[in-house]
Amino acid sequence: MKRTLFTVGPVEVRKEVLDAMTHPMITHRSKEYEQLQRDIVEKLRETLDTDMHIIISPSSASGLLEACVRNGVKDKMLGLSNGSFGERWQSIGEENGKQVVKVCREWGKALKPGDLNSSLDDSVEAITVVANESSTGVLNPIKSIAEAVREEYDPLIFVDGVTSVYGTDMEIKDLDIDALVFGTQKALALPPGIGIMLLSDRLLDKASEVPDRGYYFDLLKMKKMADKYYSLTTPPVSLLFALDFQLDRILEEGIQARYRRHREMGDLVRSWASKRLGLFAEPGFYSDTITVINRKDLDFSKFNTGLKEKGFEISNGYGTIKERTFRIGHMGDLTVDEIKGLLEAMDEVLETM
Protein backbone atom coordinates (compact mmCIF):
# COMPACT_ATOMS: atom_id res chain seq x y z
CA MET A 1 0.00 0.00 0.00
CA LYS A 2 1.22 3.51 -0.80
CA ARG A 3 2.17 5.23 2.44
CA THR A 4 2.27 9.02 2.82
CA LEU A 5 4.96 10.36 5.15
CA PHE A 6 3.94 12.87 7.82
CA THR A 7 7.39 12.47 9.26
CA VAL A 8 9.99 15.01 10.37
CA GLY A 9 12.46 14.19 7.62
CA PRO A 10 13.02 12.72 5.19
CA VAL A 11 9.50 13.79 4.27
CA GLU A 12 7.05 12.91 1.52
CA VAL A 13 8.53 13.54 -1.95
CA ARG A 14 6.19 13.86 -4.92
CA LYS A 15 6.56 11.41 -7.79
CA GLU A 16 7.25 14.13 -10.37
CA VAL A 17 10.06 15.47 -8.15
CA LEU A 18 11.58 12.00 -7.86
CA ASP A 19 11.23 11.63 -11.62
CA ALA A 20 13.29 14.80 -12.14
CA MET A 21 16.26 12.81 -10.81
CA THR A 22 16.18 10.53 -13.83
CA HIS A 23 17.59 13.27 -16.06
CA PRO A 24 20.56 11.87 -18.03
CA MET A 25 23.82 12.30 -16.12
CA ILE A 26 26.10 15.25 -16.87
CA THR A 27 29.61 15.82 -15.56
CA HIS A 28 30.10 18.33 -12.82
CA ARG A 29 32.77 20.33 -14.66
CA SER A 30 30.67 20.91 -17.79
CA LYS A 31 29.00 24.12 -19.01
CA GLU A 32 25.64 22.39 -18.63
CA TYR A 33 26.38 21.82 -14.94
CA GLU A 34 27.45 25.43 -14.48
CA GLN A 35 24.08 26.53 -15.89
CA LEU A 36 22.22 24.12 -13.59
CA GLN A 37 23.94 25.44 -10.47
CA ARG A 38 23.50 29.04 -11.61
CA ASP A 39 19.75 28.48 -12.10
CA ILE A 40 19.45 26.87 -8.68
CA VAL A 41 21.28 29.69 -6.93
CA GLU A 42 19.11 32.31 -8.65
CA LYS A 43 15.95 30.48 -7.65
CA LEU A 44 17.13 30.02 -4.06
CA ARG A 45 17.86 33.74 -3.95
CA GLU A 46 14.46 34.64 -5.36
CA THR A 47 12.41 32.30 -3.18
CA LEU A 48 14.26 33.17 0.02
CA ASP A 49 14.64 36.85 -0.87
CA THR A 50 18.26 37.09 0.24
CA ASP A 51 21.49 38.82 -0.79
CA MET A 52 23.65 36.54 1.34
CA HIS A 53 26.24 34.28 -0.33
CA ILE A 54 24.97 30.79 -1.11
CA ILE A 55 26.93 27.57 -0.79
CA ILE A 56 25.56 24.18 -1.83
CA SER A 57 27.23 21.24 -0.14
CA PRO A 58 27.26 17.56 -1.10
CA SER A 59 26.41 16.56 2.47
CA SER A 60 23.53 16.52 4.87
CA ALA A 61 22.95 19.72 6.85
CA SER A 62 25.17 18.60 9.73
CA GLY A 63 28.23 18.96 7.51
CA LEU A 64 27.49 22.66 7.20
CA LEU A 65 26.72 23.03 10.92
CA GLU A 66 30.22 21.66 11.47
CA ALA A 67 31.57 24.00 8.78
CA CYS A 68 30.25 27.00 10.75
CA VAL A 69 32.23 25.95 13.79
CA ARG A 70 35.40 24.96 11.93
CA ASN A 71 35.51 28.14 9.85
CA GLY A 72 34.07 30.68 12.23
CA VAL A 73 35.59 29.84 15.61
CA LYS A 74 39.24 29.83 16.64
CA ASP A 75 38.79 29.25 20.36
CA LYS A 76 35.47 30.05 21.95
CA MET A 77 31.80 29.86 20.99
CA LEU A 78 28.46 29.96 22.77
CA GLY A 79 25.84 27.31 22.03
CA LEU A 80 22.21 28.04 22.82
CA SER A 81 19.99 25.03 23.36
CA ASN A 82 16.46 24.06 24.26
CA GLY A 83 16.43 20.60 22.75
CA SER A 84 18.35 17.82 21.11
CA PHE A 85 19.56 19.71 18.05
CA GLY A 86 20.79 22.66 20.10
CA GLU A 87 22.79 20.19 22.18
CA ARG A 88 24.07 18.51 19.02
CA TRP A 89 25.60 21.79 17.78
CA GLN A 90 27.23 22.33 21.16
CA SER A 91 28.83 18.87 20.88
CA ILE A 92 29.93 19.55 17.32
CA GLY A 93 31.82 22.55 18.73
CA GLU A 94 33.42 20.51 21.50
CA GLU A 95 34.32 17.64 19.20
CA ASN A 96 36.13 20.13 16.98
CA GLY A 97 38.19 21.26 19.97
CA LYS A 98 36.43 24.58 20.64
CA GLN A 99 35.59 25.89 24.07
CA VAL A 100 31.78 25.91 24.23
CA VAL A 101 29.83 28.06 26.66
CA LYS A 102 26.52 26.25 26.98
CA VAL A 103 23.30 28.15 27.57
CA CYS A 104 20.51 25.62 28.00
CA ARG A 105 16.82 26.17 28.59
CA GLU A 106 14.24 23.61 29.52
CA TRP A 107 13.07 21.46 26.59
CA GLY A 108 9.71 22.68 25.30
CA LYS A 109 10.34 26.27 26.36
CA ALA A 110 11.47 28.84 23.80
CA LEU A 111 14.83 30.56 23.98
CA LYS A 112 14.43 34.23 24.87
CA PRO A 113 16.76 37.16 24.16
CA GLY A 114 17.38 37.61 27.88
CA ASP A 115 18.80 34.07 28.20
CA LEU A 116 22.11 35.23 26.82
CA ASN A 117 23.01 38.30 28.78
CA SER A 118 25.18 36.98 31.56
CA SER A 119 27.04 34.46 29.36
CA LEU A 120 28.04 36.73 26.52
CA ASP A 121 31.24 38.77 26.41
CA ASP A 122 33.82 39.94 23.87
CA SER A 123 35.68 36.64 23.96
CA VAL A 124 32.75 34.76 22.36
CA GLU A 125 33.50 34.52 18.65
CA ALA A 126 30.25 32.91 17.55
CA ILE A 127 26.81 31.89 18.76
CA THR A 128 24.93 28.82 17.52
CA VAL A 129 21.15 28.64 17.71
CA VAL A 130 18.48 26.37 16.23
CA ALA A 131 15.47 28.16 14.73
CA ASN A 132 12.99 25.28 14.75
CA GLU A 133 13.91 22.74 17.43
CA SER A 134 12.78 19.50 15.79
CA SER A 135 12.83 17.51 19.03
CA THR A 136 10.32 19.75 20.84
CA GLY A 137 8.31 21.58 18.16
CA VAL A 138 9.43 25.00 19.41
CA LEU A 139 10.12 27.82 16.97
CA ASN A 140 12.67 30.09 18.64
CA PRO A 141 12.43 33.88 18.12
CA ILE A 142 15.63 34.17 16.12
CA LYS A 143 15.17 37.80 15.11
CA SER A 144 14.82 39.11 18.63
CA ILE A 145 17.64 36.90 19.88
CA ALA A 146 19.96 38.21 17.14
CA GLU A 147 18.93 41.80 17.86
CA ALA A 148 19.61 41.38 21.56
CA VAL A 149 23.07 39.98 20.82
CA ARG A 150 23.93 42.86 18.51
CA GLU A 151 22.91 45.47 21.07
CA GLU A 152 26.11 44.91 23.00
CA TYR A 153 28.38 42.41 21.26
CA ASP A 154 29.43 41.42 17.78
CA PRO A 155 29.94 37.66 17.56
CA LEU A 156 29.10 35.72 14.42
CA ILE A 157 25.56 34.34 14.65
CA PHE A 158 24.94 30.90 13.16
CA VAL A 159 21.37 29.67 12.72
CA ASP A 160 20.21 26.10 12.11
CA GLY A 161 17.27 26.50 9.75
CA VAL A 162 17.02 22.79 8.95
CA THR A 163 13.31 22.42 9.72
CA SER A 164 12.27 26.05 9.30
CA VAL A 165 13.56 27.29 5.94
CA TYR A 166 10.92 26.93 3.18
CA GLY A 167 8.23 26.15 5.79
CA THR A 168 8.36 29.33 7.88
CA ASP A 169 9.00 32.89 6.78
CA MET A 170 12.24 33.67 8.54
CA GLU A 171 12.37 37.17 7.01
CA ILE A 172 15.99 36.54 6.19
CA LYS A 173 16.56 40.05 4.81
CA ASP A 174 15.85 41.48 8.27
CA LEU A 175 18.07 39.02 10.11
CA ASP A 176 21.56 40.24 10.89
CA ILE A 177 23.10 36.77 10.98
CA ASP A 178 26.21 35.15 9.50
CA ALA A 179 25.02 31.68 8.50
CA LEU A 180 21.70 29.98 7.92
CA VAL A 181 21.94 26.24 7.27
CA PHE A 182 19.32 23.84 5.92
CA GLY A 183 19.00 20.64 3.89
CA THR A 184 16.91 19.14 1.13
CA GLN A 185 14.98 16.46 3.05
CA LYS A 186 12.75 18.72 5.16
CA ALA A 187 10.50 21.59 4.02
CA LEU A 188 12.07 21.55 0.55
CA ALA A 189 10.44 18.11 0.15
CA LEU A 190 13.33 16.47 -1.69
CA PRO A 191 15.34 13.35 -0.91
CA PRO A 192 18.24 13.83 1.53
CA GLY A 193 21.75 14.57 0.34
CA ILE A 194 22.33 18.31 -0.09
CA GLY A 195 23.09 20.94 2.54
CA ILE A 196 22.63 24.62 1.75
CA MET A 197 24.14 27.56 3.58
CA LEU A 198 23.49 31.28 3.32
CA LEU A 199 26.53 33.12 4.64
CA SER A 200 27.89 36.58 5.27
CA ASP A 201 31.10 38.36 4.29
CA ARG A 202 31.93 38.55 7.98
CA LEU A 203 32.04 34.77 8.24
CA LEU A 204 34.29 34.56 5.18
CA ASP A 205 36.61 37.24 6.63
CA LYS A 206 36.77 35.36 9.90
CA ALA A 207 37.48 32.05 8.13
CA SER A 208 40.58 33.54 6.57
CA GLU A 209 42.01 33.92 10.12
CA VAL A 210 40.99 30.49 11.41
CA PRO A 211 43.55 27.68 10.94
CA ASP A 212 42.74 23.97 10.43
CA ARG A 213 39.52 24.45 8.54
CA GLY A 214 40.05 21.09 6.83
CA TYR A 215 39.41 20.53 3.13
CA TYR A 216 35.88 19.24 2.51
CA PHE A 217 34.13 21.99 4.47
CA ASP A 218 36.60 24.83 3.98
CA LEU A 219 34.17 27.66 3.28
CA LEU A 220 36.80 29.69 1.46
CA LYS A 221 37.48 26.87 -1.00
CA MET A 222 33.76 26.13 -1.34
CA LYS A 223 32.96 29.80 -1.92
CA LYS A 224 35.67 30.16 -4.57
CA MET A 225 34.07 27.34 -6.57
CA ALA A 226 30.52 28.55 -5.82
CA ASP A 227 31.43 31.93 -7.36
CA LYS A 228 31.95 30.04 -10.63
CA TYR A 229 28.80 27.95 -10.10
CA TYR A 230 30.76 24.78 -9.49
CA SER A 231 31.12 22.48 -6.52
CA LEU A 232 34.42 21.90 -4.70
CA THR A 233 33.90 18.12 -4.84
CA THR A 234 31.58 15.93 -6.91
CA PRO A 235 27.97 16.90 -6.10
CA PRO A 236 24.86 14.65 -6.22
CA VAL A 237 23.97 15.81 -9.74
CA SER A 238 20.66 13.91 -9.94
CA LEU A 239 19.45 15.53 -6.74
CA LEU A 240 20.42 18.94 -8.09
CA PHE A 241 18.15 18.33 -11.10
CA ALA A 242 15.34 17.60 -8.63
CA LEU A 243 16.19 20.71 -6.59
CA ASP A 244 16.03 22.87 -9.72
CA PHE A 245 12.66 21.33 -10.62
CA GLN A 246 11.33 21.71 -7.08
CA LEU A 247 12.33 25.38 -6.91
CA ASP A 248 10.24 25.97 -10.05
CA ARG A 249 7.29 24.33 -8.30
CA ILE A 250 7.83 26.55 -5.25
CA LEU A 251 7.95 29.65 -7.44
CA GLU A 252 4.73 28.50 -9.06
CA GLU A 253 2.96 28.05 -5.72
CA GLY A 254 4.40 31.33 -4.41
CA ILE A 255 6.58 31.38 -1.32
CA GLN A 256 4.07 33.29 0.81
CA ALA A 257 1.34 30.82 -0.16
CA ARG A 258 3.74 28.04 0.86
CA TYR A 259 4.25 29.63 4.28
CA ARG A 260 0.47 30.13 4.68
CA ARG A 261 -0.15 26.47 3.80
CA HIS A 262 2.34 25.44 6.49
CA ARG A 263 0.59 27.66 9.04
CA GLU A 264 -2.79 26.17 8.11
CA MET A 265 -1.46 22.60 8.38
CA GLY A 266 0.16 23.44 11.73
CA ASP A 267 -3.08 24.97 13.06
CA LEU A 268 -5.06 21.85 12.14
CA VAL A 269 -2.60 19.46 13.80
CA ARG A 270 -2.33 21.66 16.90
CA SER A 271 -6.06 21.90 17.24
CA TRP A 272 -6.36 18.08 17.05
CA ALA A 273 -3.51 17.61 19.53
CA SER A 274 -4.74 20.08 22.11
CA LYS A 275 -8.16 18.41 22.15
CA ARG A 276 -6.75 14.90 22.34
CA LEU A 277 -3.40 14.58 24.12
CA GLY A 278 -1.81 18.00 24.57
CA LEU A 279 1.06 19.93 22.99
CA PHE A 280 4.61 19.71 24.28
CA ALA A 281 5.78 23.16 23.16
CA GLU A 282 5.29 26.47 24.96
CA PRO A 283 2.27 28.38 23.63
CA GLY A 284 3.21 31.29 21.38
CA PHE A 285 6.27 29.53 19.99
CA TYR A 286 4.70 26.73 17.98
CA SER A 287 6.46 25.36 14.93
CA ASP A 288 4.56 25.35 11.66
CA THR A 289 6.53 22.37 10.35
CA ILE A 290 6.61 19.92 13.28
CA THR A 291 4.16 19.35 16.11
CA VAL A 292 5.31 17.46 19.18
CA ILE A 293 2.42 15.80 21.01
CA ASN A 294 2.34 14.37 24.53
CA ARG A 295 1.84 10.62 24.58
CA LYS A 296 0.19 10.34 27.99
CA ASP A 297 -0.58 6.61 28.21
CA LEU A 298 -0.85 6.07 24.44
CA ASP A 299 0.87 2.95 23.10
CA PHE A 300 2.66 4.79 20.30
CA SER A 301 4.00 1.73 18.58
CA LYS A 302 0.49 0.28 18.25
CA PHE A 303 -0.87 3.67 17.19
CA ASN A 304 1.71 4.12 14.43
CA THR A 305 1.23 0.54 13.24
CA GLY A 306 -2.51 1.22 12.96
CA LEU A 307 -1.76 4.37 10.97
CA LYS A 308 0.66 2.56 8.69
CA GLU A 309 -2.02 0.00 7.88
CA LYS A 310 -4.15 2.91 6.70
CA GLY A 311 -1.34 4.40 4.59
CA PHE A 312 0.03 7.07 6.97
CA GLU A 313 3.35 7.33 8.78
CA ILE A 314 4.25 9.74 11.58
CA SER A 315 7.41 10.03 13.74
CA ASN A 316 8.56 8.88 17.13
CA GLY A 317 9.60 11.26 19.90
CA TYR A 318 13.26 12.30 19.95
CA GLY A 319 16.07 12.60 22.46
CA THR A 320 15.30 12.62 26.18
CA ILE A 321 11.54 13.00 25.53
CA LYS A 322 11.40 10.10 23.08
CA GLU A 323 9.16 7.97 25.27
CA ARG A 324 6.92 10.85 26.38
CA THR A 325 6.03 12.36 23.00
CA PHE A 326 5.52 11.67 19.32
CA ARG A 327 5.94 13.99 16.36
CA ILE A 328 3.97 14.90 13.26
CA GLY A 329 5.73 16.54 10.34
CA HIS A 330 3.50 18.89 8.36
CA MET A 331 5.93 20.34 5.91
CA GLY A 332 7.09 20.30 2.34
CA ASP A 333 4.48 19.58 -0.30
CA LEU A 334 1.82 18.06 1.96
CA THR A 335 -1.62 19.59 1.51
CA VAL A 336 -4.25 20.72 3.99
CA ASP A 337 -6.53 17.94 2.70
CA GLU A 338 -3.84 15.33 3.32
CA ILE A 339 -3.48 16.62 6.89
CA LYS A 340 -7.26 16.38 7.39
CA GLY A 341 -7.07 12.78 6.12
CA LEU A 342 -4.29 12.00 8.61
CA LEU A 343 -6.24 13.49 11.52
CA GLU A 344 -9.34 11.48 10.62
CA ALA A 345 -7.24 8.33 10.45
CA MET A 346 -5.69 9.16 13.85
CA ASP A 347 -9.17 9.47 15.34
CA GLU A 348 -10.18 6.14 13.83
CA VAL A 349 -7.08 4.35 15.11
CA LEU A 350 -7.49 5.87 18.57
CA GLU A 351 -11.05 4.56 18.73
CA THR A 352 -9.86 1.01 18.11
CA MET A 353 -7.25 1.20 20.89
Ligand SMILES: Cc1ncc(COP(=O)(O)O)c(C=O)c1O
Ligand atom coordinates in the same frame (compact mmCIF):
# COMPACT_ATOMS: atom_id res chain seq x y z
C1 LIG B 1 16.93 21.06 13.64
C2 LIG B 1 17.82 20.05 12.99
N1 LIG B 1 19.13 20.33 12.90
C3 LIG B 1 19.98 19.46 12.32
C4 LIG B 1 19.57 18.26 11.83
C5 LIG B 1 20.55 17.33 11.20
O1 LIG B 1 20.39 17.42 9.81
P1 LIG B 1 21.02 16.34 8.82
O2 LIG B 1 20.50 15.02 9.24
O3 LIG B 1 20.53 16.80 7.47
O4 LIG B 1 22.50 16.42 8.94
C6 LIG B 1 18.21 17.92 11.90
C7 LIG B 1 17.74 16.63 11.42
O5 LIG B 1 16.66 16.18 11.71
C8 LIG B 1 17.32 18.85 12.50
O6 LIG B 1 16.01 18.58 12.58
